[in-house]
Structure formats: C-alpha cells, structure tokens
Amino acid sequence: MGMHPYFTRAEFEARLVRLKARLRAAGVEAALFDEIEAMTWVSGFGSSANRWRCVVIPLEAEPFFLIRALDASVCRQRSWIEDVPTYRDWEYPMPVFAAAMRARGLDRATIGLDFESYGTSIARFAALQTALPEARFVDIGPVVAELRLIKSAAEIELLRRAAAIADEALRRAAAACIPGGHQRDAARIAQFTFVEMGADPYRPGPITAGRGWDFLHGHLGDEPLAPGDVVHIELTPRIYGYSARVMRCVVLGEPEPERQHAAELLAELQDQQIAAMRPGAVAGDVDAILREGILREGLRDSYDNITGYTLGLYGDAGPRTSDFTRILHPGATWRLEPGMVFHVYASAGGAALSESVLVTETGPELLTHLPRGLLVNR
Template identity: 85%
Template sequence: MGAHPYFAAEEFAARLGRLKARLRTAGVEVALFDEIEAMSWISGFGSSANRWRCVGIPLEGEPFFLIRALDASVCRERSWIADVPTFRDWEDPVPVLAEALRARGLESATIGLDFESYGTSIARLRAMQAALPGARFVDIGAVVAELRLIKSPAEISLLRKAAAIGDEALRRAAAACVPGASQRDAARIAQATFIELGGDPYRPGPITAGRGWDFLHGHLGDEPLATGDVVHIELTPRVHGYSSRMMRCVVLGEPEPERQRAAEVLAELQDRQIAAMRPGAVAGEVDAILRDGVLAAGLRDSYDNITAYTLGLYGDAGPRTSDFTRIFHPGAAWRLEAGMVMHVYASAGGAALSETVLVTETGPELLTALPRGLLVNR
C-alpha cells in the first residue's frame, strides 16, 4: 500500500468515511469516479485521461483503482488503494472494469456515476451498460466536489504554504515589470519562484500587459514593456495540487487618477465583502457588497462575472482551471461554512485585486498577505 508525501492514512480514512455516508444516502452499492480531482482526493493519486481510468468505491469490500499498466507503479506508490487492476494501452478498459465488479459480486449492482463528469463520454457509458447489462447506472452528482468544500487542517496547511509562495512570487514578478523588460520575464520569475519555494512545477497563471481596461485574461505578449503600461498578474501557485490565488496590477510609472481611484474603491469594497465572509452568511448577500458597490461607484456599466469561487485541489491534467462548485453571484442562496476557502476577486476601472480567503468559525482569514492595491514601479 502506497504512502502519500503529505497526507497521513487517517486523512484518507476520514474522506472515505464521509464519501461512503453520501453513497449510502444515494442508494448505490458502488460508485465510479473518473475526474482527476475526485480520484486524487479519494486515493491520493490521479492521472491524465490519455486512457480512461477510474476509482471504484464499493459500500462493502475494498476499493480499486483501474488504470493503464504504464501508470500502475506510481499509482501504487502514491495511493492507499492496494487493488490496482490494469490494462495495456491498446486494450479496452471496460471489460477490465466489468471483471473487477464481477469479482466483487457487483455485476448487477446499482452503480453511481456523476453524469456531469468530464471523464465519461456517452460512448463510454454505453460501453459500460453493454458490458454490465444487469447493472443500473444512476446519477449521484458531484459528490466529491461537495465533500471537498470543507477543508481539513492538513489541506488548509497546504493552502497556507501555497499562499505564502504566491505572495513571494508575485512580489518578485512585479519587481521585474520595468521598461524594456517583458511579460515573459515576469512569468519566468513567478514559475521559478514556485519551484524554488516548494511549489508544484505548474503554469504561473494569467500575466498580460495593456493600457486599456479589459485585458485581465489576455495572452502573454512579447512586446517590451514601457512606461504607462499596466501588467495584470494573477498567480495560481499549487502545493501537492492545492492552489491559493491572488492578483494585482503593476503600473509602470505614475498611475492615472482614474485607475488609482478605482483601485482604492475596489479595495475598500472587497475589504467589506471579505469581512462578511462568516459561517452562515448567504453567498448572494456577500456578493452584493462588491457587485452593487462597483456599479454604484460608476466603475462598471454591468457586472457580468462572479466575484468569488472555490479553491482547493486541482488536478495535474484536468480541463478546469477554476472550481465553480460554489460561486458568489446575485442568485447564490447557499451559506458559507467554516472550512471553506474562496478566491475573491474584483476588477473595474483598470484595476484588479484578489485574495485567498479561509472561512473560520470566528470569521474570515486572509491567507494571502501582499499589500492591497496597485503595485507601482516608478
């Protein structure tokens, strides 16, 4: 049985217990998980979808990890799951799955799947139904994503480390934004800082420069920076897959009064929004503090994006760059709970600001710690 480099066996045992309780409520005998975030959270290991793979969790009996033979060794090293059925790259994994279920007496079971999983195509589901004609496949929804919302102390520790790495990486990247330098210099420095300080070797996040107002998710450019440019830096450092995030704008030269005012208004409104992030708070009401404030200040004509989303575990090879399991928007009726971690972000008037916020029993805690406002390189 493998050992995870960070989490203890008790961490995974607690996760499995919570998961099985949800599966019992859903009325299934076994559940299959094929999104990399779900597999990693359950087992400690996840791999890309070059070949389909899944974690099987029976209510009775031992879990299994179905995976291509090439990846079985590292799977066994990282995962606590001991049963790892494999297939060769050119073989169909579905018959191996069917055999694993038959060996457990589950060939005619009620099998739970997340019908919105990006890992299961229509063709894959039909193949499973054909291979297991006595089974009944039911939708259990995004069970693991829901369970992941409340972070354990061990998970919060990783997010704290990622936030500290991000603080230093953004400070160094911002310092590199000077006339004649390039956006690539900032990206290179940020990513090198991630690795130097113990983070994952992962992309740094969106870094782009411009002079207008709406270039937050632009592309990395090659033009030399010049006085008057604004470099938007959003860093997404990760430690063992756990990501904290922050963004700032770096102004080369004296910031325009309009941009300076926008940054100050955003910081004040976001401070109020963060202060409201307490257990029991209604997400839509917390969202309105920033959204309505920005519109009332005339910084935007409309506010069409969310103002916060879930942070936590991200897979190495997943298609989602952000986790929208919980988001702040006008119709969000869900309530905040202690242990949630959110990326709160605001942009308007040529300024942008974001933080990683942990909701605790006594209120919000900023995990990121850079000065809040424009970063100015005069």
C-alpha cells in the same frame, strides 16, 4: 499500501467515511469516479485521461483503481488503494473493469456516477452499460466536489503554504515589470519561484500587459514593456494540486488618477466583502457587497462575472482552471461554512485585486498578505 507525501492514512479514512455516508444516502452500492480531482481526493493519486482510468468505491467490498499498466507503479506508491487492475495501452479497458466488478459481486449493483463527469463521454457511458448489462447506473452528482468544500486541517496547511508562495512569487514577478522588460520575465520568475519554494512545476497563471481598461484574462505578449503599461498578474501556485491565488496590477510609472481611485475603491469594497465572509452568511449577500458597490460607484456599467469561487485541489491534467462548485453571484442562496476557502476577485476601472480567503469558525482569514492596491514601479 502507498504513502502520500502530505496526507496520512487517517486523512483518507476520514474522507472515506464522509463519502460512504453520501453514497448510502444516495442508495447506491458502489460509486465510480473518473475525474482527476475526485480520484485524487478519494485515493491520493490521479492521472491524465490519455487512457481511461477510474476509482471504484463500493460500500462493502474492497475498492480498486483501474489504470493503464504504465501508470500502475506510481499509483501504488501514492494511493492507499491496494488493488490496481491494469491493461496495456492498446487494450480496451472495459473487460478488465467488468471483471473487477464481477469479482466483487457488483455486476448487478446500483452504481453511482457523476453524470456531468468530463471523464465519461456518451460512448464511454454506453460501453459501461454494455460491459455490465445487469447493473443500474444512477446520477449521484458532484458528490466529491461537494465533500471537498470543507477542508481538513492538512488541506488548509497546504493552502497556507501555497498562499505564501503566491505572495512571494508575485512580489518578485512585479519587480521585473520595468520599461524594456517583458511579460515573459514576470512569468519566468513566478514559475521559478514556485519550484524553488516547493510548489508544483505548473504554469504561473494569467499575466497580461496592456494600456486599456479591460484585459483581465489576456495572453502573454512579446512586446517590450514601456512606461504607462499596466501588467495584470494573477498567480495560481499549487502544492500537490492545492492552489491558492492572488491578483494584482503593476503600473509602470505614475498611475492615472482614475486608475488609482478605482484601485482604492475596489480595495475598500472588497475589504467589506471579505469581512462579511462568516459562517452562515448567504453567498448572494456576500456577492452583493462588491457587485452593487462597484455598480453604485459607476466603476462598471455591468458586472457579468462572479466575484469569487472555491479553492482547493486542482488536477494537473484536468480541463477546469477554476473550481466553480460554489460561486458568489446574485442568485446564490447557499451559506458559507467553516473550512471553506475562496478566491475572491474584483476588477474595474483598469484595476484588479484578489485574495485567497479561509472561512473559520470566527470569521474570515486572509491567506494572502500583499499590500491591497496597485503595485507601482516608478
């Protein structure tokens, strides 16, 4: 059995108990997972989709991890799953998959899939049906994404560490934002800090400079920084995929009164929003505190984006940069629960703020701890 660097066997056993309860309720005999986040959470390992790979969890029989032969040894090192059938890069994986299912008596089973999985194209779904013509494939939805909403103590510890790295990396990156400097300096320093402090060597997050009022998700530019520029920094460090996030604006020189005013109002409204993030709170009500406050104050004419989304495990080769399993928006009727972690973010009037927030039994806990407002390099 493989050893995971951060989670014990007991951690994965607890996840498996929760997962199998959901599968029983869905009336399936086995489930197939081929999104990297789902595979990693269930098994301890995930890899890119250069070649198809999947984890199959039967209710009764032994699980298996189908993967290309090149990746099998690292899979065995990291995963608790012992059976790892493989195929060579140029071979078609479906016969190997079908043989593994037949060996477990699952070739006529009801098999659960997430029909919105980005790992299953229309052609691949057709190939699954051809490989197991007597099986029945049913949609179980984003079961793992929903189970991942409630974090274990070990997951929360990783997110705390990632949040501390986010704080320090942003502090160092902001200090590099000086006239004549470059946005790339901030990106380089942030990424160096990630690696130095034990995070994954992954891209730092959106870093954009501009003079306008709406450049939240722009692109890294090459122009030298000048007095009057504002550098928007959102850092997204990960530790074994577990990401905390923080966002601030760095002003080069004296901030305009309007921008300073906007930043102060944003901080005040977001503080009220975070304070409301308690167990049982309705998501739409939490969203409204910030959204309606910003519109009421005239900081924005419309607010077309969400104000927060779930944090946790991100696959290093997945197509999603954010986890929208639960989002804060006007129509959200779901309730916050202890163990949920969110990235709450606000932008208006040329200012932006965000924090990573854990919902505990007694209320919200900020995981990130930078000063709440504009960062000014005079």
